[in-house]
Every structure is written in C-alpha cells, then in structure tokens.
Amino acid sequence: MEKVLSPRENFVKGFIRENPVFSLLLGLCPVLGVTSTAINGLGMGLATTFVLLMSNTVIALVKNLIPDKVRIPSFIVIIASFVTIVDLVMAGFLPALHAQLGLFIPLIVVNCIVLGRAEAFASKNTVAASAIDGLGMGLGFAFALTLLGAVREIIGSLSLFGWKFAPGDGLLVFVLAPGAFIALGFLIALVDWYKREQEKKEKNKKKVAV
Amino acid sequence: MKKKKSSFLNMFITLAVVTLAASASLGFVYELTKGPIAKAQLEKQKAAINEVMSGFDNNPIEEVLSFAMPHSQDSLLFYPVMQGETKMGFAVKTFSKKGYSGLIELMVGIDTKGNVKQIAVLSHKETPGLGSKIKDDAFKIQFIGVQQGTALKVKKDGGNIDAISGATISSRAVCEAIELALATWQENVSAQ
Numbered sequence: 001m002e003k004v005l006s007p008r009e010n011f012v013k014g015f016i017r018e019n020p021v022f023s024l025l026l027g028l029c030p031v032l033g034v035t036s037t038a039i040n041g042l043g044m045g046l047a048t049t050f051v052l053l054m055s056n057t058v059i060a061l062v063k064n065l066i067p068d069k070v071r072i073p074s075f076i077v078i079i080a081s082f083v084t085i086v087d088l089v090m091a092g093f094l095p096a097l098h099a100q101l102g103l104f105i106p107l108i109v110v111n112c113i114v115l116g117r118a119e120a121f122a123s124k125n126t127v128a129a130s131a132i133d134g135l136g137m138g139l140g141f142a143f144a145l146t147l148l149g150a151v152r153e154i155i156g157s158l159s160l161f162g163w164k165f166a167p168g169d170g171l172l173v174f175v176l177a178p179g180a181f182i183a184l185g186f187l188i189a190l191v192d193w194y195k196r197e198q199e200k201k202e203k204n205k206k207k208v209a210v
Numbered sequence: 211m212k213k214k215k216s217s218f219l220n221m222f223i224t225l226a227v228v229t230l231a232a233s234a235s236l237g238f239v240y241e242l243t244k245g246p247i248a249k250a251q252l253e254k255q256k257a258a259i260n261e262v263m264s265g266f267d268n269n270p271i272e273e274v275l276s277f278a279m280p281h282s283q284d285s286l287l288f289y290p291v292m293q294g295e296t297k298m299g300f301a302v303k304t305f306s307k308k309g310y311s312g313l314i315e316l317m318v319g320i321d322t323k324g325n326v327k328q329i330a331v332l333s334h335k336e337t338p339g340l341g342s343k344i345k346d347d348a349f350k351i352q353f354i355g356v357q358q359g360t361a362l363k364v365k366k367d368g369g370n371i372d373a374i375s376g377a378t379i380s381s382r383a384v385c386e387a388i389e390l391a392l393a394t395w396q397e398n399v400s401a402q
Contacts, residue, residue, distance in 0.1 A: 064213050067224055068213070068216050070221045073225065080232070084239075088240060091243065092250060093250075095251070102335065156339055175340065176339075
C-alpha cells in the first residue's frame with residue numbers, strides 16, 4: 001500500500017515532486033503548443049486546473065456507482081462536459097484569451113493528466129483528497145505552463161505578460177515550436193537538479209540523526 | 211458503499227444516467243452563455259468597423275449587405291457606413307485561406323472612391339511573434355490609401371509591400387484578402 005499523504009503533502013506534490021509537466025512529462029501537447037507567452041500559459045493552466053478539480057471531485061463522488069467495465073467512457077463524458085463548460089464560459093466572458101488559445105481548450109479532454117488523475121487517484125480516494133489532488137496537480141500544471149511561457153516570452157519577444165521591457169525582436173526561435181522543446185528541456189533539467197539537491201539534503205539530515 | 215457489478219443492466223443504466231446528466235448540464239450552461247457569446251462577437255465586429263471607418267452614426271451591422279465575389283459563388287459581407295445621410299463607404303469583412311496556419315479574417319475600410327481607409331485583423335492563427343505581426347500598425351500602415359485596381363504584392367513577388375520578416379506567407383495572405391475586398395467592391399459597388 002502507498003502511504004497516505006497529508007492534505008498539505010497531497011496538494012504540494014503537484015508543484016515539483018509530481019509536477020505533471022516537469023516530473024511526469026504528461027500532457028505535453030498543450031504545454032508545447034500554447035506557451036508562446038506567459039499569459040497564454042496561465043490561461044491554459046487555469047482552464048485545465050478547473051477541469052481537473054471538477055472532474056476529480058465528481059468522479060470521486062460517483063466512483064462506486066460506476067461499474068468497472070464502463071468507467072473510462074463515463075469518466076471521459078464527465079471530463080468532456082467540464083471542458084465544454086470552460087470553453088463556452090471563456091468564449092462568452094474572455095473572448096480575447098479564448099481566441100488565442102483556440103483549439104487547445106477543447107483538447108483538454110484528451111489531456112492525459114486529466115484522465116490520468118481520474119483513473120490513478122480519484123477513482124480510489126475520497127472526495128476531499130481527490131479535490132485537493134486535482135487542485136494541486138492543476139496549479140502545478142499552470143505553474144509549469146506559466147514558467148515556460150514566461151521564459152519563452154522573455155527570450156523570444158523581450159516582454160513579460162505582454163509588457164515589453166526592451167525594444168527589438170528577441171530570439172525568434174523561442175517563440176516557435178523548437179524553442180518550446182529547448183526551453184522545456186532546460187527547465188526539466190533544472191527541476192531535476194533541484195529535486196536531487198533536496199534528496200541529498202534529506203539524506204544528510206537522516207545521517208546526522210542516526 | 212459496495213462497488214456496482216459490471217452487469218449489462220448496470221452498465222446500461224450508468225452510461226444512460228451519465229450522458230443524460232452531462233447533456234442536461236451542458237444545455238444549461240449553453241443557455242447561460244449564449245447571450246454573452248453573441249454579445250462578445252457583436253462587440254468585436256463593432257470595434258473592428260469602428261477601427262477601419264471611424265466617425266459613423268448609423269448601425270452598419272443591421273444594414274449589412276452581401277455582395278458576390280468575382281469568379282465565385284460565395285460572397286463577402288459589406289457593412290455600409292454613413293454619417294447622417296452621407297455615405298462614407300463600406301467596412302468589408304474579407305478573408306484569405308492562404309495564411310501560414312489557415313484562415314485569416316480582415317475588416318477593410320473602403321471609402322466611396324475605392325481607397326483603403328484602414329484595415330483590422332479579425333481573426334488569425336498565425337505564428338505568435340512572426341505572422342501575428344500582421345496586427346501591428348507598422349505593417350498595416352502600408353495598405354492605407356491603396357486604390358482599387360492596384361496589384362497588391364510583397365516585394366519578394368515584385369510588388370511594393372514590405373513583408374514582415376520571417377512571415378512572407380502571412381503578408382501575402384493579407385495582400386490577397388485586401389485585393390479580394392477591393393475586387394468585390396469594384397464589381398458590385400463602383401458599377402452602381
């Protein structure tokens with residue numbers, strides 16, 4: 001059996017240790033596709049967070065009512081409903097951002113993080129734990145997308161959140177798809193290095209304690 | 211609570227209930243957002259017409275006309291712009307399918323003599339940072355005052371429009387869309 005996480009640990013794990021983008025490398029299609037600016041990354045991240053939170057909660061709520069053999073189609077219908085809700089609400093109230101993110105919003109349905117959390121977490125845990133897991137994972141995803149978007153925007157367009165801090169064009173390759181791969185690679189390396197450092201520290205602590 | 215067995219009846223009922231609940235909630239949200247979505251789209255059109263033909267006092271969206279494009283079955287939308295009783299020209303919604311990532315939609319303001327007043331980009335999917343610069347004034351300013359009948363080409367193709375560096379295809383598509391608007395104007399409006 002896995003050890004049971006405290007709510008705080010459960011929430012925080014999505015940011016670094018089990019970050020969907022940096023550690024699990026899940027759902028990379030929107031990660032690479034929409035992060036040409038920090039604002040796009042944040043918008044996409046928050047949309048996914050909402051879907052994750054709601055789908056995790058609802059699935060945890062009804063998990064015992066759904067027979068095993070039809071659980072995947074049921075989960076997908078639930079997820080797709082929330083994605084469509086996000087899509088409609090954004091089209092109505094945030095038309096500018098909706099136009100920017102375009103096709104990537106409906107594609108949240110097939111984002112493997114959402115179904116992954118539903119299957120791996122929400123279908124086995126309580127409603128509260130699943131909601132926290134969804135929120136943590138979603139915000140971790142949003143954090144990763146915003147960070148990647150910010151890096152690409154700073155290097156590629158010399159601006160941040162639409163605010164231009166220097167004239168000129170920047171390194172255009174970072175705005176294009178190859179730049180997304182390069183920037184993501186470096187960020188993953190950085191996060192990995194940070195995780196190792198943390199582990200070392202913990203080991204040292206244990207040694208001292210012994 | 212015990213988990214339900216995967217019997218045929220259970221599976222049937224579950225899927226029926228899940229899909230029913232999903233469609234009911236979606237119908238509800240759709241009704242809620244229908245108004246705001248339509249309003250947002252109308253606002254966008256209005257803002258674009260205002261950008262390309264400022265200073266009108268009629269309601270171009272209500273008086274919209276549709277004119278057939280030359281050599282085609284399809285037509286473009288012409289928004290007539292008036293100041294009092296005087297005609298100022300049209301805001302024309304035009305498009306090109308030759309953008310780097312597909313459809314580009316423009317609003318082109320054309321005055322009564324067939325000159326371009328101003329253009330505005332309605333929608334595009336061009337590469338951010340490259341093709342997306344078709345929205346920038348530095349590029350759009352080149353089209354102001356262009357007369358109908360002039361061939362619009364980027365410098366690479368022998369014309370005199372400065373293409374955006376790294377986005378020749380997007381620039382070409384904008385030229386094509388404006389040419390289309392002007393040609394449709396000539397066919398339908400100047401003949402009247």
